[in-house]
Amino acid sequence: MTKPLLRAARRVLGTAFGLLLAAGPALAQAPAAGPGGGDMARRVAACTTCHGREGLATNSGYFPRLAGKPAGYLYEQLRSFRDGRRQQADMSHLLAQLSDAYLREMAEYFAGLSLPYPPPMPSDLPPAQLARGRALVWDGDADRGIPACVRCHGAALTGVAPGIPSLLGLPRLYIASQLGAWLTGERRARAPDCMADVGRRLAPEDIRAVAGWLAAQPVPEGARPATSLPGGLPVACSAMEAHP
Numbered sequence: 032m033t034k035p036l037l038r039a040a041r042r043v044l045g046t047a048f049g050l051l052l053a054a055g056p057a058l059a060q061a062p063a064a065g066p067g068g069g070d071m072a073r074r075v076a077a078c079t080t081c082h083g084r085e086g087l088a089t090n091s092g093y094f095p096r097l098a099g100k101p102a103g104y105l106y107e108q109l110r111s112f113r114d115g116r117r118q119q120a121d122m123s124h125l126l127a128q129l130s131d132a133y134l135r136e137m138a139e140y141f142a143g144l145s146l147p148y149p150p151p152m153p154s155d156l157p158p159a160q161l162a163r164g165r166a167l168v169w170d171g172d173a174d175r176g177i178p179a180c181v182r183c184h185g186a187a188l189t190g191v192a193p194g195i196p197s198l199l200g201l202p203r204l205y206i207a208s209q210l211g212a213w214l215t216g217e218r219r220a221r222a223p224d225c226m227a228d229v230g231r232r233l234a235p236e237d238i239r240a241v242a243g244w245l246a247a248q249p250v251p252e253g254a255r256p257a258t259s260l261p262g263g264l265p266v267a268c269s270a271m272e273a274h275p
Contacts, residue, residue, distance in 0.1 A: 075140065099256075100190065102141075103193030104193070105137070148249075168188070168241060180241070194272075199248055201246060206245055213231070214231060
């Protein structure tokens with residue numbers, strides 16, 4: 032089931048590409064030097080075309096929220112799209128000519144936004160499937176070497192600075208497609224690539240359950256990424272390393 036989810040996501044992205052082309056010049060023609068000039072809200076118009084006003088995506092559809100994500104995480108994802116670790120032709124096209132300094136400025140802009148989340152969409156999954164998703168999120172599966180999501184993404188699941196994202200406030204299709212991309216190897220990160228290792232251990236039914244449960248959870252008011260993980264990471268992960 033992961034490949035159909037990925038195909039569905041690509042269809043959504045293909046439909047949006049025409050909008051991106053219309054908004055793209057403000058971003059794609061930006062000076063390579065990046066920081067220090069111009070209005071950032073105008074310069075990221077190509078981003079907000081798909082990700083929503085000021086990076087505040089809705090909870091329907093495919094595109095993830097950018098507002099309030101840790102700056103280190105956003106910066107590394109922008110670099111990954113530009114450099115080919117994440118495969119999405121439209122994103123790669125828009126970012127191809129942008130410098131690290133410019134990408135960092137974009138990341139810090141979106142990370143600094145604090146905007147309210149809409150309420151989650153009610154889930155249509157069976158209770159047993161939602162219970163399975165909740166168990167994996169909170170407890171993991173030690174027999175299969177799958178750590179609980181809260182061990183890395185924080186007790187409130189709102190992410191951890193500098194490089195681990197929130198798992199709340201995201202569309203179910205987006206969560207499922209990204210977990211599927213880790214499973215199939217279509218999404219990669221710098222070594223040590225902890226999510227690739229975890230993703231390969233997930234079964235398609237795990238992905239459906241986790242994505243369904245996470246997408247149905249409300250986001251706490253005023254939620255921000257945690258500043259640390261008191262217990263440390265259960266696995267080595269580049270997400271919490273320095274982002275030069």
